[in-house]
Amino acid sequence: MQLTKVIGHRGAAMLAPENTLASIKAAAEAGAKWVEIDVSLIADGGLIIFHDETLDRCTTGSGKLRLASPSLVASLDAGRWFSSEYEGEKVPTLVQALDYIQSLGLGLNLEIKHDADDVENIVPDVLEALKEHWQDNEKLIISSFNHAALALCYQMDSSRYLGQLYEDIPAEWQAQLAAIEAYSLHCDYERLTQAQATAIKQAGYKLLCYTVNEAQLVESHWRWGMDAVITDDPNLFVHLEK
Ligand code: G3P
Numbered sequence: 001m002q003l004t005k006v007i008g009h010r011g012a013a014m015l016a017p018e019n020t021l022a023s024i025k026a027a028a029e030a031g032a033k034w035v036e037i038d039v040s041l042i043a044d045g046g047l048i049i050f051h052d053e054t055l056d057r058c059t060t061g062s063g064k065l066r067l068a069s070p071s072l073v074a075s076l077d078a079g080r081w082f083s084s085e086y087e088g089e090k091v092p093t094l095v096q097a098l099d100y101i102q103s104l105g106l107g108l109n110l111e112i113k114h115d116a117d118d119v120e121n122i123v124p125d126v127l128e129a130l131k132e133h134w135q136d137n138e139k140l141i142i143s144s145f146n147h148a149a150l151a152l153c154y155q156m157d158s159s160r161y162l163g164q165l166y167e168d169i170p171a172e173w174q175a176q177l178a179a180i181e182a183y184s185l186h187c188d189y190e191r192l193t194q195a196q197a198t199a200i201k202q203a204g205y206k207l208l209c210y211t212v213n214e215a216q217l218v219e220s221h222w223r224w225g226m227d228a229v230i231t232d233d234p235n236l237f238v239h240l241e242k
């Protein structure tokens with residue numbers, strides 16, 4: 001695995017409209033070697049890069065994302081809300097994003113978003129897209145807050161590096177990570193305690209923290225053994241890669 005210390009969140013969400021190709025490019029230009037993006041399911045089985053459950057905040061459209069057709073999503077502007085400089089930016093499909101990220105030589109943390117009952121609709125198609133369109137398994141972590149989604153990933157392809165996402169780390173974290181032979185645990189830096197960090201590292205897992213937008217907020221976390229930050233502004237941390 002070629003994990004680095006700095007992962008751009010939704011590309012580089014502070015520098016360009018999140019989860020767009022422009023945002024991925026901004027992360028690379030800032031010096032990040034990895035990006036995190038969110039993959040979501042829309043109507044007709046389409047897979048796109050998008051965070052929210054509705055189109056409203058980040059596009060010129062509105063309404064529930066899950067009900068939007070690929071042609072509707074393709075017609076939307078996903079940059080204008082951020083600034084006029086990005087007018088015309090599109091919502092990428094998963095395949096477009098995979099191709100672009102690899103063309104820039106970046107690693108990828110792909111976060112699977114889902115409706116509660118959509119795990120079996122999204123996971124097989126994500127794995128198939130990765131099989132067809134992602135070359136280097138050593139530069140890919142699949143993560144999700146949904147343990148069932150990761151369990152299905154593990155069942156279908158145990159060679160993938162899996163990252164369990166948590167807001168609050170539950171008491172049963174170690175059993176959950178063991179059940180999917182997880183590579184990493186990804187958590188909210190604000191809720192992580194030193195005791196949890198120590199236990200996670202002692203158990204042999206990589207520890208990634210989101211979403212860190214001020215360097216001094218995680219000075220102690222590095223000492224606790226944190227391996228990487230997921231940040232909206234990679235500029236804050238890229239000196240650590242040197
Ligand atoms: O993967 C880390 C982070 O992206 C998880 O939260 O809501 O920003 O997707 P969210």
Ligand code: MG
Pocket residue numbers: 010036037038111
């Ligand atoms: Mg995410």
